[in-house]
Amino acid sequence: MHEFELISSITSDVSVGDDVTLGIGDDAAALRLTGDTVVTTDILVEGVHFKRQWSPARSVGRKAIAVNVSDVEAMGARPSAIVVALAFPKDLDQVWVAEFEAGVKEECARAGVSLVGGDLSSSPTVTVCVTAIGDLEGRLPVTRSGARVGHVVAVTGNLGWAGAGLVTLQRGFASPKEPVAEQLTPSVPYGQGVIASDRGATSMLDISDGLLGDLGHICERSGVGIDIDTSLIEIPDPVARVAAATGRNALAFVLAGGEDHALAATFPTEVLPEGWRRVGVVVSGDAVSVDGHPWDGAAGWDHFA
Amino acid sequence: MHEFELISSITSDVSVGDDVTLGIGDDAAALRLTGDTVVTTDILVEGVHFKRQWSPARSVGRKAIAVNVSDVEAMGARPSAIVVALAFPKDLDQVWVAEFEAGVKEECARAGVSLVGGDLSSSPTVTVCVTAIGDLEGRLPVTRSGARVGHVVAVTGNLGWAGAGLVTLQRGFASPKEPVAEQLTPSVPYGQGVIASDRGATSMLDISDGLLGDLGHICERSGVGIDIDTSLIEIPDPVARVAAATGRNALAFVLAGGEDHALAATFPTEVLPEGWRRVGVVVSGDAVSVDGHPWDGAAGWDHFA
Numbered sequence: 001m002h003e004f005e006l007i008s009s010i011t012s013d014v015s016v017g018d019d020v021t022l023g024i025g026d027d028a029a030a031l032r033l034t035g036d037t038v039v040t041t042d043i044l045v046e047g048v049h050f051k052r053q054w055s056p057a058r059s060v061g062r063k064a065i066a067v068n069v070s071d072v073e074a075m076g077a078r079p080s081a082i083v084v085a086l087a088f089p090k091d092l093d094q095v096w097v098a099e100f101e102a103g104v105k106e107e108c109a110r111a112g113v114s115l116v117g118g119d120l121s122s123s124p125t126v127t128v129c130v131t132a133i134g135d136l137e138g139r140l141p142v143t144r145s146g147a148r149v150g151h152v153v154a155v156t157g158n159l160g161w162a163g164a165g166l167v168t169l170q171r172g173f174a175s176p177k178e179p180v181a182e183q184l185t186p187s188v189p190y191g192q193g194v195i196a197s198d199r200g201a202t203s204m205l206d207i208s209d210g211l212l213g214d215l216g217h218i219c220e221r222s223g224v225g226i227d228i229d230t231s232l233i234e235i236p237d238p239v240a241r242v243a244a245a246t247g248r249n250a251l252a253f254v255l256a257g258g259e260d261h262a263l264a265a266t267f268p269t270e271v272l273p274e275g276w277r278r279v280g281v282v283v284s285g286d287a288v289s290v291d292g293h294p295w296d297g298a299a300g301w302d303h304f305a
Numbered sequence: 306m307h308e309f310e311l312i313s314s315i316t317s318d319v320s321v322g323d324d325v326t327l328g329i330g331d332d333a334a335a336l337r338l339t340g341d342t343v344v345t346t347d348i349l350v351e352g353v354h355f356k357r358q359w360s361p362a363r364s365v366g367r368k369a370i371a372v373n374v375s376d377v378e379a380m381g382a383r384p385s386a387i388v389v390a391l392a393f394p395k396d397l398d399q400v401w402v403a404e405f406e407a408g409v410k411e412e413c414a415r416a417g418v419s420l421v422g423g424d425l426s427s428s429p430t431v432t433v434c435v436t437a438i439g440d441l442e443g444r445l446p447v448t449r450s451g452a453r454v455g456h457v458v459a460v461t462g463n464l465g466w467a468g469a470g471l472v473t474l475q476r477g478f479a480s481p482k483e484p485v486a487e488q489l490t491p492s493v494p495y496g497q498g499v500i501a502s503d504r505g506a507t508s509m510l511d512i513s514d515g516l517l518g519d520l521g522h523i524c525e526r527s528g529v530g531i532d533i534d535t536s537l538i539e540i541p542d543p544v545a546r547v548a549a550a551t552g553r554n555a556l557a558f559v560l561a562g563g564e565d566h567a568l569a570a571t572f573p574t575e576v577l578p579e580g581w582r583r584v585g586v587v588v589s590g591d592a593v594s595v596d597g598h599p600w601d602g603a604a605g606w607d608h609f610a
Contacts, residue, residue: 021341021446022448025449026380026446026448026449026510027345027376027379027380027449027509027510027511028343028344028345028376028379028380028382028437028439029344029345030341030342030344030382030441030446031341031342031343031344032341032342033338033341033342036326036335036336036337036338037335037336037338037342037438038333038334038335038336039333039335039336039344039388039421039422039436039438040333040334040388041388041390041422041423041434042390042424043390043391043392043424043425043426043432043434044426045392045427045428045432047428047429048392048426049426071332071333072332072333074332074333075331075332075333075335077333077335083344083345083346083436084346085346085347087348087353087432117344117346119346119347119434121348121349121350121353121354122350122353123352123353123430123432124352124429125428125429125432127348127392127430129346129348129390129424129432129436131344131346131388131434131436132333133438134333136335141326141327141333143331144331204332205331221330
């Protein structure tokens with residue numbers, strides 16, 4: 001299949017939102033947004049972010065969209081559109097590409113974003129780069145710098161599942177299924193970013209590298225400390241089962257496991273939006289603590305460590 | 306160097322435009338645009354779009370920005386901002402990464418765009434993915450579908466240089482220097498997209514795959530033919546020299562050589578904006594012809610052929 005045929009097959013049945021004034025097929029797409037434009041990009045590389053033997057192509061496509069749209073949610077913006085660049089070996093099975101694109105479209109539908117453009121190239125390494133565009137709709141962005149002492153720290157979405165799923169896959173197992181599914185495609189709490197913003201969130205971010213590590217960015221940017229209260233942390237049942245089976249600390253999956261793409265935010269009051277749960281409080285200081293003490297486990301994920 | 310240190314060094318001295326309300330350092334950036342948002346993405350892969358032995362890192366960085374911003378120009382939009390994802394082997398020389406980023410910043414300054422975000426990953430294959438955002442500032446996008454019979458076909462920017470430069474490099478030579486420089490980093494006619502739109506361009510595109518091949522997209526989308534008048538085509542001196550030295554057809558470099566990133570547009574009148582030159586006319590039909598006849602040379606570049 002030649003490049004233009006491939007593009008044609010990918011773009012043949014794309015549905016787009018009302019804010020798309022020009023979709024796929026020109027030098028660029030055009031969007032009519034009502035507020036400031038939010039933009040974020042993520043690159044996913046085979047062997048680094050996914051393994052083809054673990055991740056079906058459809059999961060890779062879904063994950064590429066999910067992790068990127070999650071960053072738009074984290075600004076308190078409405079996700080609007082995405083562009084997807086895909087590079088892959090010339091001899092890659094065309095079914096893989098078709099399934100990848102099906103995953104992209106499936107997750108776009110879940111996230112409420114329009115696929116408005118892309119690029120294709122050959123490459124020895126399967127590589128996906130997604131850029132997501134959001135519409136602040138008149139809101140100010142919720143940054144990492146607005147947390148103040150006394151604010152409540154809360155999360156929405158799954159924590160610990162993706163890390164537990166990774167350990168499961170690394171041991172050669174495919175169950176328990178739920179954590180493995182979360183590792184392959186995180187369940188992003190779509191819509192919660194705007195809700196948090198409208199309910200007064202003072203800082204917010206996407207938890208991609210582990211709760212403690214990412215909350216450290218809020219500490220740094222806001223000039224505060226954050227104390228996590230483990231009595232408020234629920235250990236999901238499947239995460240507990242993986243921890244027990246592997247001799248690992250279940251709490252560590254929840255506090256430091258990466259790739260969950262839950263949202264964390266600070267709120268000025270204890271009355272939280274539905275779906276958000278309190279996990280700690282903003283304190284004076286400059287770092288994240290757990291029950292008042294430094295955490296001694298791994299705090300995140302570094303691609304170059 | 307760890308990921309966060311690397312990001313910090315890259316983002317330390319970035320200057321941004323007035324339309325950037327939130328720059329690098331959060332989950333996403335935010336832009337305050339005055340018109341519709343234009344978005345386009347390109348992926349550049351080592352061995353496909355550039356070779357490290359030919360292209361200095363600074364040229365790769367510059368080219369990645371140039372080819373992408375060119376697509377924003379082609380819509381008649383003002384280029385506003387870019388995000389850059391870079392994947393590279395863990396053992397890649399850090400000087401390469403630093404020079405790449407210097408090239409990115411240099412071309413951003415030339416193009417008048419702000420670097421507002423990015424992503425880094427390890428990968429066995431050096432891969433760059435750039436997404437550019439433009440502001441239509443109240444204009445309608447200039448698409449590929451507005452060409453009508455009788456309209457003048459015109460171009461601005463260099464044609465044939467990049468193709469001649471590629472042949473020069475393939476033969477192991479580094480001169481003549483100008484075509485080689487154009488192959489390594491095309492000179493995009495920044496600002497001409499908005500000028501063409503304001504002067505009534507009825508269709509426009511970026512010539513990335515060769516003039517004839519890309520004009521074919523206007524024919525297809527506008528339901529017209531285009532006839533190129535070779536008496537209007539200037540053969541640049543360095544292109545003529547490469548053609549003579551390699552026994553190739555100089556006209557073929559100009560008409561079918563890729564990667565120049567000039568702009569082609571159709572205008573309703575013969576009075577063209579400064580910097581634009583007439584090359585042909587829109588006729589009834591459905592394909593591109595040269596002096597009234599089909600062209601028998603290669604018409605473009607297909608990454609999967």
